[in-house]
Amino acid sequence: MTPYIVVFMISIGLFALSDRVKYTQRKPIVFISVMALCLLAGMRAVGVGTDTRVYLMPVYEAAKRSHSIGEYLNSSFHAFTWTTDYVKDMEPLFPLLVLIVTKITGSLYCVQTILELCVILPLYVAVRKDKNTSLGMAMFVFCMAFYNPSMNMMRQSIAMSLGVLGFEYWKNAEKKNAFICVIIAFLFHTSSLLILLIYLLYDYIVKGTTLSITGTMLVREMKLLEC
DSSP, X not given: OHHHHHXXXXXXXXXXXXXXXXXXXXXXXXXXXXXXXXXXXXXXXXXXXXXXXXXXXXXXXHHHHOSSHHHHHTOEEEOSSSSEEEGGGSOTHHHHHHXXXXXXXXXXXXXXXXXXXXXXXXXXXXXXXXXXXXXXXXXXXIIIIIHHHHTTSHHHHHHHHHHHHHHHHXXXXXXXXXXXXXXXXXXXXXXXXXXXXXXXXXXXXXXXXXXXXXXXXXXXXXXXXXX
């Protein structure tokens, strides 16, 4: 528990400090803050986070011993049930990311560090885009409420982090970037497709935009990606 408290205090303090320094001085402070949280998650024991044993370890081991993409995708493992799961049954970006980092580094610690970076980095960018939100306070909330779950529900956490960033793009009328975030999030976890509903409800409740029951509005927004 002590390492978590120490790292949280240092990171949150540095995040708060980054709001009060010159832009040229901000990058090294933020880098240290982000990497401290990522390394803390990366160097955790295998028993920390239920999903670490459930699917991260099996996928990592499959990536280490596989000699081809086909062999990797057809690797099987057992989760909580008696059924057999396959790497190919997962959303594609998670096993792809694990495979790339594993083949480059060969280290589970590096894999866990990069996965946590994929959670924190989109959140940081989202908060920076929102000029009315204190970075220190935002990261305080993340560390206190969502940091530990992010080491458990890894795929979901990455997807939701991208969803938060997409929402920030959506609010700023950058719809194409918002859809890109949702698509990437969907490729980490399919449940993130529900994020689109939140975006549309935001338009309806906050901006007063009329929602079409037939979904024509969603179709119109999707067409923006073709522009």
